[in-house]
Amino acid sequence: MISFKLNRLIPIIVLALITLFIVYYSIKSIRANAWYFNARNTLEQLSSPIKRSELKQAEKAITLAAKFEPSHPHYWHLNAYIKILSVSILNQPTVINAPTHQHAYKQAEQALLKSIELRQTWAETWIALAQVVSYQDGPTEQVYDYIQQAKKVGPYKLDVHLGIIQIALIHWSQLTPQYKALYVNELKLAVKYGYKFNQVFDIAKQSNSLPILCLSLQFGGDFDSVRKSYIFKKHCGSGK
Numbered sequence: 001m002i003s004f005k006l007n008r009l010i011p012i013i014v015l016a017l018i019t020l021f022i023v024y025y026s027i028k029s030i031r032a033n034a035w036y037f038n039a040r041n042t043l044e045q046l047s048s049p050i051k052r053s054e055l056k057q058a059e060k061a062i063t064l065a066a067k068f069e070p071s072h073p074h075y076w077h078l079n080a081y082i083k084i085l086s087v088s089i090l091n092q093p094t095v096i097n098a099p100t101h102q103h104a105y106k107q108a109e110q111a112l113l114k115s116i117e118l119r120q121t122w123a124e125t126w127i128a129l130a131q132v133v134s135y136q137d138g139p140t141e142q143v144y145d146y147i148q149q150a151k152k153v154g155p156y157k158l159d160v161h162l163g164i165i166q167i168a169l170i171h172w173s174q175l176t177p178q179y180k181a182l183y184v185n186e187l188k189l190a191v192k193y194g195y196k197f198n199q200v201f202d203i204a205k206q207s208n209s210l211p212i213l214c215l216s217l218q219f220g221g222d223f224d225s226v227r228k229s230y231i232f233k234k235h236c237g238s239g240k
Helices: 002-044 052-068 073-088 099-118 123-137 141-153 158-170 177-206 210-217 221-227 230-236
Strands: none
Touching: 002 052, 002 073, 052 073, 073 099, 073 123, 099 123, 123 141, 123 158, 141 158, 141 177, 158 177, 177 210, 177 221, 177 230, 210 221, 210 230
């Protein structure tokens, strides 16, 4: 009789434990999602110029999101984005050697690696990782490998093309022939996006590389439409 009752009771206990487990992790996921949107909303409403207090608020929110749900790759990606943004608002050169900035870049790198560990198919994460590592070490073979991974999973992503162009322009004096060929190819791919190609001029301006970009666009049939554009004439003159 006792054995019969136990046999009936055990499945009920197991079911109750499973239910509690599901409820517990559902609550954690809901809380993580709430903190994620808190961080995103903060970033979408940043003042101009950006205040460090705003970034700290966003960083705190995304850190809590990752704490409640560490298996979510996008939380780690956003965490890295905020750390990179916190360096850029200081109006310093893109490649910064100050220990605090290097520490922020290293933290961003670790967050991106964690994101990739959880999701290998997002091109934006691979190219962000390539950029962050290039800020620290220059255009290394490791950076090139990350770029190739980004191109593999996102061959038609404009963000990938722009990221590669940025890396090349920032480190122009250190580029190998392999990197320079890659840069020219990415320009040819990016120009296919029409008016969105204008973002390349913004990247060049931010990295003080407009002369390099203008010279790159002076020749070749791929850039005929660009040379006729207002933005080209504004930044580069009348062209040929």
